[in-house]
Amino acid sequence: MQALILFGPPGSGKGTQAARLVERYGWAHLATGDMFREALSRNDPVAVEAQDLMKAGRLVPDELVGRMVRAKLQQLKNEGRWDGIIFDGYPRNVAQVGHLDAILTECGIALAGVVALEVEDELLVKRLAGRCSCPTCGKTYNIHFDPPRTAGRCDTDGSTLVCRLDDNEQTIRERLRVYREQTRPVIEVYRGRGQLAVVPGSDGPQPVFERLTAIVDPWTGRHDR
Numbered sequence: 001m002q003a004l005i006l007f008g009p010p011g012s013g014k015g016t017q018a019a020r021l022v023e024r025y026g027w028a029h030l031a032t033g034d035m036f037r038e039a040l041s042r043n044d045p046v047a048v049e050a051q052d053l054m055k056a057g058r059l060v061p062d063e064l065v066g067r068m069v070r071a072k073l074q075q076l077k078n079e080g081r082w083d084g085i086i087f088d089g090y091p092r093n094v095a096q097v098g099h100l101d102a103i104l105t106e107c108g109i110a111l112a113g114v115v116a117l118e119v120e121d122e123l124l125v126k127r128l129a130g131r132c133s134c135p136t137c138g139k140t141y142n143i144h145f146d147p148p149r150t151a152g153r154c155d156t157d158g159s160t161l162v163c164r165l166d167d168n169e170q171t172i173r174e175r176l177r178v179y180r181e182q183t184r185p186v187i188e189v190y191r192g193r194g195q196l197a198v199v200p201g202s203d204g205p206q207p208v209f210e211r212l213t214a215i216v217d218p219w220t221g222r223h224d225r
């Protein structure tokens with residue numbers, strides 16, 4: 001069992017790349033947000049405890065997040081999905097790095113490496129602020145990079161596009177600032193251990209994916225490119 005940790009700011013295309021890596025290597029994908037929602041849906045006691053804390057306006061202790069990660073790994077093991085795993089959104093702080101170290105050792109999982117997608121803030125702001133979608137068919141647009149043929153209308157069915165109101169520039173810059181502030185120390189830990197690869201992520205999904213697999217293939221022992 002091998003593990004890969006993937007970092008990337010909002011708008012970096014991390015989700016897309018994670019999905020493509022999962023497809024390429026047949027690995028499991030552990031995104032903490034999804035893991036939490038899934039655990040809640042089956043009334044997992046640890047997830048319910050975490051939700052109660054959040055409802056009370058308190059932070060979920062790192063130890064509790066670690067318990068959810070452990071439970072998820074146990075589930076994957078039981079299902080025989082034990083080739084590899086991509087951690088996405090975890091660890092989120094330096095304390096969680098320590099928890100993950102312990103979990104990996106306990107479960108006999110080797111950390112293959114850590115990848116950080118790097119995209120400059122100006123581009124992220126444009127990507128995030130320009131997001132619109134069609135309420136009828138679900139097609140997504142970006143007013144800067146992938147605009148509809150007629151402004152504000154879906155190409156397919158002419159519906160009025162919906163643009164996320166919370167994605168205004170100031171909100172986005174704050175999200176990016178928080179991301180960098182929280183993630184930098186975590187990334188620095190892995191850099192210090194010589195386990196970090198930084199991948200430029202400003203161009204399209206395909207060149208980014210090629211860059212990623214050029215790094216990750218050798219980690220996984222795959223050389224069939």
Ligand SMILES: [Zn+2]
Pocket residue numbers: 134135136137138139154155156157158159
């Ligand atoms: Zn449409």
